[in-house]
Every structure is written in structure tokens, then in C-alpha cells.
Amino acid sequence: MDSRNNRIARNTVMLYVRMLLIMAVTLYTSRVVLQTLGAEDYGIYNVVGGVVAMLGFLNNSMAIATQRFLNYEMGKGGGENLFKVFSMSFISYCIIAIVVFVLSETIGLWFILNKLVIPSERLSAAVWIYQFSILTIIFNLLSVPYNAAIIAHERMSAFAYISVLEVVGKLVMAYLITVSPIDKLIFYGLLMCLISLIVRLVYSRYCKIHFEECRVRWIWDKKLLKQLFGFSGWMLAGTSSHLFTTQGVNFLVNMFFGPVMNTARAISMQVYNAMNSFALNFMMATRPQIVKAYVQNDYRYMYKLIFSSTKFSFILLLLLSLPILLHTDYILVLWLGQVPEYTSLFVQLTIIDLLISSSFSPIASLSQASGKIKNYQLIISIGYCLIFIVTWILYRESFLAYATCFVSIIINLIGVFARVFELNYSQCFPTVAYIKQVLFPIFISFLVVFLISCFFKSVLVVENSIVCLLLNTSIYWGITCIIVWALVLDSNERKMARNMVYKTIHKLTFK
Template identity: 45%
Template sequence: MAKNTVFLFLRMLVVICVGLYTSRIVLNTLGVQDFGIYNVVGGIVVLFSFLQSALTNATYRFLAYDMGSGNTFSLGHTFSMSVNAHWILALLIFILCETVGLWFLNNELSFPKGRLEAANIAFQFSVLCFCVNIIKTPYNSAIIAHERMNFYAYTSVLEAVLKLSVAYVLYISPWDKLSVYSFLLFSVSLLLLIWYWLHCKKHFKECTYHVCWDTLLLKRMLGYSGWSMVASMMDVGVAQSAIFFFNIFFGVVANAALGIASQVNAQLIQLINNFKQAYTPQIIKAYARGDKVYFLNIIYSTSKLSYFLLLLVSVPLSLNIDFILKLWLGVVPDGTGLFVLLVVLYSLVDAYSAPLWIAVYATGK
């Protein structure tokens, strides 16, 4: 766990530094209005992410459980069925976005004059990007279940560098910035899918896909993910309704401030997620082996450590938020500092819970 956490911590340092610098370039290049538009458009797609989150939890749990129990045949079968399930989910979300999502974009949201066409182009690439990320999920889950955090760390750094390249291309592009930005992010997602697929196919025997259909296993996975879907739906609903609320009542400048606050919080949460990815396989495999003493000890200790890790970063950030935002962005949308403080407080409370719900997922109930 310590070794994996170190890999992920080093990865986090690079990703945060590159990510924050990239955000500054993107904000200054797109402008506050287009940056706010992309945040709103992406929010429509993310609204359907509760479906992905629920199935992702099921995929990861079943793979890690099979590894912990040593059932190699079941492991390969589970992987192939998870690929089938994620392709079906990607198709379902694509249909929902192109019907309900497209109607909501063009009829309920407000955009500056002359930007509706660019918003629609950004929406289409956001949908494709999201579908690609869904298809990538089984491969990502296999890497984490095998605890190959070194590969995961290197790939995350590669992704950060690619997004920095996106910012540079966006800066020099003579075409519509919002449309170009959306297309480039989709291209990065597609490249990463190919990269994950090649690595898993080469290093993990169970990741060689074979055509199969197991209705019983699919029912178990869907049944397992059903209750998780309710929780994910609530989380996504709360977050995205805030985005739409600010767009409808306050406009895209408020969305830009909220989007920046969300980016800051996402970078902080990376610290917790890195730690979570190091201990999650241990919790699930300990339960699969029946080692309840280790199972409970790791839950209690990681819950407290998650909070203290986030607190260590949050306190200096909160005390210097206006200075940091000015240094980082140059031009700071109104209200950004307050948004950052509020989402950081929320995340501090939420930091305790991750090991607890991972333990619930381990039981399969």
C-alpha cells in the first residue's frame, strides 16, 4: 500500500502542477464566457454518469473479488462480460444524450448570442468523449485490481502532458476555440483508450476479450450496481443541478466561477483518490479471503488517514485562497474564492466515508 501510494502521490504532484497551469491557459484562451459554456455543456453529459459510476463499482468489485479468491476462469469470464455491459451502457447514454440532453441544451439553458452552434458542437464531442471513457472502464478497473499503480501513475502523467498540448494547440488555433477544445479533448480520450487496451492485452491474460453472454452474471452485476446507482444518481443530481441553477439564474460567468472551484476541488480530491486506489484492492481481497481482522483494521485506519491527508492541503489553501487564485488564473471570475472554500469544506466531511462504502462494496450487498 505504501509503495502504491508513493507512485500515486508523485503522479498527483505532476498532474496537479500541469493541470492547474493548463486550466489557466484554457481559461485565458477560451475566455470566461466560453469556459462557462463548456462547463454547462459538459454538465449535461455528466448528468448521466450515475449509470457509469454504478456499473464501474460492480466491475471493479467482481474483478478484485475473483483475484482475491484465486478463481482465474471466473476472472476472464467476468472481464469479458464487463466489456459487453459497458458497450451497452455507452450506447444507452449516447441515445439519452442525443435525445433528452440535446433537447435540454437547446430549449432550457441560456447562452450568449451567437454561441449556441458552438455549444452544440462542444456537446457532441463531450458525448463521444464520455462514451469512450465508459468503454475504457473495464481496462482501467483491471489495472487497479492488479495494483499496477506504477503504470497508472505514468499514464496519468502522460494524460496531463497531452492536455497541456491541447492547451497549446488551442492557443495557436485560428478556428473557433470552444469547438477546437472539445475536439482535442475527445482525441486525448481516444488515444488513452487505445493505450489502456494495448497494456491490458499484453500483461493480463484475463483481459483478452472473448465473445460470451452470461445472463446470470449480468443480473448479479446489475443487481449489485442497482443500489449503488441510487447513491450515484443523488450525487450527480446534486452537483449538476447546481450548475444548471447558476446558468439559468446567474449566467455563464457564475458557471465559470463554479467550474474553477470544481477544478480546484478535483485536484484536492486526487490526493484522496490516490490513497483510495492503493487501499481499495486490499479491502476487497481481505474480505474475499475471510481475513476480518485485517479487513476492519484497514477500514478504520484509512478512514482517518484520508481526512488528515486532505486537511493537510486544505488549511493552507483556504487561508490564502484569493492570493492563490490570482497567482494561478490572473483573471478570477467573481465569487470563485467563496465557491472554493465551500466545496473544500464539503470534501473534508466526505473524506471519512470512502473506506466505509468500499467495505460495503466488498461484501457485494
Template identity: 40%
Template structure:
């Protein structure tokens, strides 16, 4: 019998989407207010300096995903005493890790910020304030990682949704008050964001201690368990490093060659990308525990069925939102930010969408690799290819090519690396590339071709704002219909149509 709990996945996805919708709406407003309050230059400085610090967090993100994998395996076997011990060991690891990152940040990182980065001399003091606040936020994130892993492993997505809503509400208040603060807006913004991060961390601690009373930290030095957890995460570190270098490493190159204004444009594009990909991220996050637990109990058939479904639906959900934006990016940016749109924002945002569509297929595949625990070959090969984005981007910028050329480099490399992932997965589980093409890629390609034709005809001419809104809504509607009848299989289509009929019946009453 399949171990997959589709109702739980659906319930958790609903919680996460409720969280996402509110967060996205508030973020759209706060981004506009923050950009106006800080100005393009300071907005670019915050984006690149905060992003530089996040590069130092690659150790944390890698190990945190490893924690979740171990928690999921033991929860699937109902070994709570092992989960308790792992929780204490994971926090002990984070203490040592935070000291290491703090040392790197206050030595190498501080030197790079003040010597190598392209920051206007008049804003270097403010940039250092942003840097120190970002380090403190990173430390909070380090210690929050094991709590996050426990919540996701136990599929407590309701708390995850509520705390996300609280976080974005406080960020809304910060953005609203930013224009009224008499002090330096950039420094004030960094300090207030640090306070919010610390407060959210305290909420996580309180929830875990109340909800999971068996989880109490004790300073355990279990070298064998640490070795296993770090051994798994060690190869995962290379994967996280490659993705962060692909993002923030390229962002630093853009700063060196173009300055804060280019970082502001990329920052705007990144916020749109983050807002759109959260649709897919929540869906994948809700399914991840089920995939790992299916592998843990030996349900390979259920695992692969879920893998194909999550991969295909991830791409199609993202395409549903991305397609109208691809045709109406300039309109969207003006509607969102008003007249203060940094140059190149539209092109960066469009290319970011294409990159996100390519990357949307990767997490379900990587989840299976995490479940197997065999990370060495997979991460070494794939991460090495992804890391090539940084030197290739440096070469194209050094040659004098325009800033957007780095996005084309990323897109080309990520398409190649996904093919390599599929090849390597065959060596870990019973998996057919042909089945993947039939169940995932072919339906996605059909939807893309059909909807592109629809969207091109619909968006041939825009007269005014009302017409543009109508075109966006019509594109969304036709894309959704095409996904249901072209992108879904018979069982999935029946389930969706049944939900629509039930909703219509309730509204009619």
C-alpha cells in the same frame, strides 16, 4: 492471519502520488492558460456543457465500480477463468449501455442543451460542438471502464500512474497550442480533448492485451452472470446518480439562474477541489482492493482495522492540504490565475473544501458495503437523502438567495447522510459506531481544533507575497506535526517517525 498487504498499499500509493503531483502541477498551469484563451464565458460554457454530458455517465460509473468488485472477489479467490468470463460479459454490457446513453444524449440531452440551458445565442453553435465532443469522450470512457477495473483490481498502479502522466502531458500541449490556433478556441479545445481521450483508451487496450493475455473479449451473453453484475450495480446506479446530480445538477441550476459566469467560478472551485481531493482519492484507491479481498477471505478484523485507518488518514491528509487554502484562498487564486479570477471563485472554493472534507469519510465505508454486495437498503436511503440537494438548491435559488447558498445546502445534507451511513453499516457487518467515533472522528476533531488555533494566529496579518508563502509553509508544517502526534495512533506514529529518521540518515550520507 490478516490478509492485508500494507507494503503493497504503500507501494501503490507512492505510484499514485507520483502521478498526482505531476498532474496537479501541470493542471494548475493548463487551467490558467485555458481560462485566458477561452475567456470567462467560454470557460463557463465548457464547464457546464461538459458537466451536463457527464451526468449521463452515471450508469457507466456505477456499473464500472460493480465490475471492480466482482473482479476483486474472484482474484482474491484466484479464479482466473471466472475473471476472464466476467471481462467479456462486462464489455458486452458496456456495448448495450453505450447505445442507451447515445440515444438519451442525442434526444433529451440535445433538447435540454438548446432549449433550457442559459447559453448566449452567439455561442450556441460552439456549445453544440462541445456537447458532441463530450458525448464521444463519454463513449470512450464507457468502453475503458472494464479495463480500468481490471488494472485497479490487479493493483497495477504503476501503469495507472504512467498513463495519467502521459494524459496530462498531452493536455499541457493542447493548452499551450490553444492560443496559437486560428479557429474558434472553444471548438478546437473540445476536439483536441476528444482526440486525447481516444488515444488514452487505445493505450489501455494495448496494455491489457499484453499484460493479461488470458483476457480476450468474446461476445458472451451469460444472462445469469449479467443479472448478478447488473443486479449489484443497479443499486449502485442510484448512488452515482445522486452524487452526479449533487454536482452537475446543481451546476445546471446555477447556469439557469446565473449564467456561464457563475459556472466559470464554480468550475475554478471544482478544479481546486479535484486537485486537493486527489491526495485522498489515490490513498483510498490503493487500499480499496485490499479491503474487498479481506472481506472475501473472511478477515473481518483486518477489514475493520484498515477501515478505521483509511477513514482517519483520508480526512487528515485532506485537512493537511485544505487548511492553508482555507486561510489563503484569495492569494492562491491570484497567484494561480492572475487578475482574471471569476467573481465568487474564492467563496465557492472554500465551501467546496468543506464539502470535500465531509465526503472524504464516505468512500472507505462505501467500499465495505460494496464488498458485502448488500446495496439495496444502503443506496436507497443514502441516495434519496443526497438527491434532495437538487430540489433544495432550486428552492433557495428561486427564493432569490445568492448562488453560494447551494453549497451550504450540500454541506448540511452531506453531514446528515454520513450519520445515516454509519447507522446502516451496523446492519451489514460487525461494526461499532462508538469504536468509529473513538478511532476516527475523535482524533480528527482534536487535530482540527488544535490546527485551527495555530492557523488563525499564523495568518492574522499578511504583508506581502513572501510573507503569505511563509505563512502557508508554516501552517503546513505545524499541521503535519499535529497530525503525527495527535491524529495517529502509537503504531502509526512509530512507523512515520521511523521513515523520517531513515530519510534523514540517507540524506546525511
């Protein structure tokens, strides 16, 4: 168990290094792109080209399906079936890529031309952005099996190293669009497409060199293809419904409020994606162990890992979110310079929504490990579709744009309990223990930490300066650590946290 925990800790650190590198560059390039394109063009890109970021979530979920089958075979000892799983996964994604291309160039293009609110003089640029986005989606789909192989083999260092290339590409892009002699919006879309293509080619080359099964064989196993599509199909049903709460709500915001309001929501979603990557990276490191533990019938370790990963992902998000929640306006001005109206409120509500939904990923790993995902994915689909439908009704009744955030918070809160009880029905998941030992403590700790932090903010000197922000943040983090240590972590988790801190200090001191 110690070796498995050490592997998870090591992989988590590598993923966080990758994420921090990407996040730092993304924050910088977002400011440059917003200032260069302007609020209107930036909003157009996020409602049209933002389909790529939206399908990034879809690609991650599809990668989980392939990774699950690879880990399942590894748990049984590997062998020839590893080659079959990878090759048939690649073939299935080729089929999906063709379907996506046809639908995008027919129904999708019609929607762009006839339904979105885009100034007539920028319609041509929007169509170019859309075409670049389709190419990027195709590249990403074909690279899904390779990303899944890296996760299954727990080679998270590969993500960190290859991210250096992605970071350099985005920095070059930020400079080039400022000096571009052609339409800056079109040029931005072209550069984003090229960066995606290069990074995906590097991932595939890495996998072919290091993992023998990643050399595609054109085989046909009807039974395996049916299993892959059965699992991926339900995963796709659940995750594609997430498009209703991302791009679907983007379309509604565009149709009811225009592209400038799209910019405010796009900024809040950038904050959401950046923070959510902390929780997703932790789960990327723990998910292979959950699947292997399930295959080997090591349920005690599996449940312990699910409980602990929920707590630690919540703690990481809470540490990140407190300074942003309490100093939203100053941080946005520091980051962007000029901040569109309602952006601050969008960001705050989106962070609260993320803290609630942070418990989704760990319990979802159990559903994926077992393969019994039908009912679980149906609950996901219903929840996301309800967010879109209720938002549409509220917008028609003249509610403000940020009303969708309140809808998402309420439905996701209900969704947490609905998913837990479904797992209790299908997997005999210890629901009562999970609620008492995980959900209830993290809910109480959030309320206590937030109220105490608000009190300290009211009595401290709150100047708009980086020094003051850093000082306040250190106080918030101190409060958070004390509260979660007392209310959230059990004795084993405290011991694990102490060991990780000691090892980190030892490495830094004696390196």
C-alpha cells in the same frame, strides 16, 4: 500484514506521483484556457462539456463494481471465472454506452437547446462541445473494465506512466488553442475528445498485454450478467444521483445566474476534484485489500484498514486545504490572474464540504466488498437529490449562488452518520468504535488546527508573496502534524507512519 501495508504504501506513492503530475499541468492549462476562451466561453464549456468531468466520477464508481467482482474471484483463487467477469463486464458497458448515446442525443440535446442560458451567437459552439462530450463519454465507458483490471491487479504504476502521455497531450492542447485559426471553444472540445480517446486506447492495450483475462470473449452468462447489473445498477443509482450535486446544480446556477457564475463554481469544483483525488488515490490503493480481506474473512485487518484509511485520507486533505483556506484570494490570483466574483467563497466552502465527505470512501468499500449495497446506495441517492432540491428552492427564493455549498455541507454531515449506522445494521460494523476512534478525533483535530493556524496567521507577516505563502504553509503543516499525532493516530498508526518516513528518507539518501 506488513507486506500488504507495504504494497498499499508503494501503490499510493505511484498514484500520488501520477496525480501531482496531472494536477500541475491542469492548474497551468486552466489558467491558459480561461484567459484564451474568456469567462463566458469557459462557463459555457463547463456547463455543457463539463458533463464529461461529471461522468468521470460516474466511471470511477462503475469501475469499482467491476474491480469488486475481479478481486472477489482473485480472493477465491482466480480461474476461468476471471475471464467471464471481465468479458461480461465489457459487454454490459457496451449496452450502457448505447443507452447513454440514445438518451444524450434526444433528451440531453433537447435540454441544451431549450433550457440552458446560452447567448444565441454561441449556441452552435455549445452544440459542437456537447457532441464531442458524448463521444468522450462513450470512450470512457468502454474503457471502464480495463481501468478496473489495473486496480484489481494493483498495478498502480501503469496509471503513473500512462499519465505522462495525458500530460503531454494537455500541454500541446494549451498551446494549440492559443494559435487556433478556428473557433477556440470548438477546437478546445475537439482536442479534449482526442486526448481522451488516445489515453483510453493505451489503457486497453496495456491490459491486453499484461492481463490474460482482458482479451474479450463474446460469451453470454445470464446469471453473471444479472449479478453484474444488480451490483452496478445500485452503484449507478447512487453515483448517478451525484450528478444532481454537480451538473444538476451547474444547470441551476446557469438558469438563475448565467454562465459567468458557472465559471466561479467550475473553478471551485476544479479545486475540489484536484484535492479529492488525494483521498481517492489512497482508497484506490487500499480498496483491493479490503475486498480480499472480506472474502478471506479477515475482518480484523479489514476494519483496521478502514479506520486507518479514513484517518490518513483526512490528514492528507487537511494538510492540502489549510493553505488554500487561509490564503484563498492570493492563491487564486496567482493561479488564474483574473478571478471571477464569488470564486473565493465558493472554493472555501467547497473545501470544508470535502473535508466532511472524506470519510465516505473508506466505509463505502465495506459495503462494496459485501455486495449488500442497496440500502447504502439509497442513502447516497436521497442525500444528493436533497442537495439539488433544496438548492433549487433557495434559488427560487432569491438566495445567492453559493447557498448550495451550505446545503451540501449540512446534508453531507448528516450523511456521514446515516451511512455509518446503515453499515452497523447490514454489516455489524463497529459504529461506536468508528465514531469514538475516527470521526470524533478528526473533527476535534480540525477545529484545533484551524483555530491555531488562524491565530498564527493573524500574528505573522502575511504579504502576498510566494516566499511568505511557503513559510506560512510550513508552519500550518507543522501544527497539523503535531495535533493529528496527538489526537488522531493510535500507537500502531504512529509506528506505521514512522516506518514510512524512515523508508522514504533511506531510499532518498542511499539511492
